Amino acid sequence: xxxxxxxxxxxxxxxxxxxxxEWNDQPQLMEEISSNLALAIRIRDEKANELEQIEADxxxxxxxxxxxxxxxxxxxxxxxxxxxxxxSVKEAKAALVKAEWVVNTLKGASKACDHRKDALFWLSKxxxxxxxxxxxxxxxxxxxxLEESWAEEESRQLxxxxxxxxxxxxxxxxxxxxx
Numbered sequence: 001x002x003x004x005x006x007x008x009x010x011x012x013x014x015x016x017x018x019x020x021x022e023w024n025d026q027p028q029l030m031e032e033i034s035s036n037l038a039l040a041i042r043i044r045d046e047k048a049n050e051l052e053q054i055e056a057d058x059x060x061x062x063x064x065x066x067x068x069x070x071x072x073x074x075x076x077x078x079x080x081x082x083x084x085x086x087x088s089v090k091e092a093k094a095a096l097v098k099a100e101w102v103v104n105t106l107k108g109a110s111k112a113c114d115h116r117k118d119a120l121f122w123l124s125k126x127x128x129x130x131x132x133x134x135x136x137x138x139x140x141x142x143x144x145x146l147e148e149s150w151a152e153e154e155s156r157q158l159x160x161x162x163x164x165x166x167x168x169x170x171x172x173x174x175x176x177x178x179x
Contacts, residue, residue: 012112030113037106044099051092058083
């Protein structure tokens with residue numbers, strides 16, 4: 001996986017309109033990140049071992065011929081300083097720093113993938129509770145017409161009820177009687 005391009009960050013984004021696809025992609029994304037993290041850790045450890053080896057080789061070389069490194073007395077401090085100034089050590093340290101950056105980036109991506117899974121769970125719950133239901137003006141107008149239609153049908157149904165007809169007649173006739 002190339003970390004310089006934005007594909008990983010793009011793949012961590014969630015398309016709320018295609019939650020089924022996002023759920024299907026989640027395990028593969030987590031596996032890909034985990035595999036790359038394991039590989040990055042291995043590479044980082046190899047770089048650390050290389051740095052240690054380079055430092056040990058230079059240390060022995062300095063102790064064998066300190067004059068080649070412009071050292072008069074091969075004290076521990078002088079040897080340590082000469083090792084730090086050696087170009088091959090600087091290169092190895094830079095490679096180790098880069099490898100550590102890759103590991104840390106993938107650890108962050110792994111946490112982001114866990115967070116993505118939780119977000120998918122809650123987004124799915126919101127979807128199932130119709131949180132994303134349409135609330136467009138034309139939909140509200142349709143809803144209003146449906147409610148009016150249902151109310152008219154309910155009134156028609158109630159108007160056909162003999163019991164309600166008798167109750168309505170009593171109210172009309174009984175209102176003036178004081179009953």
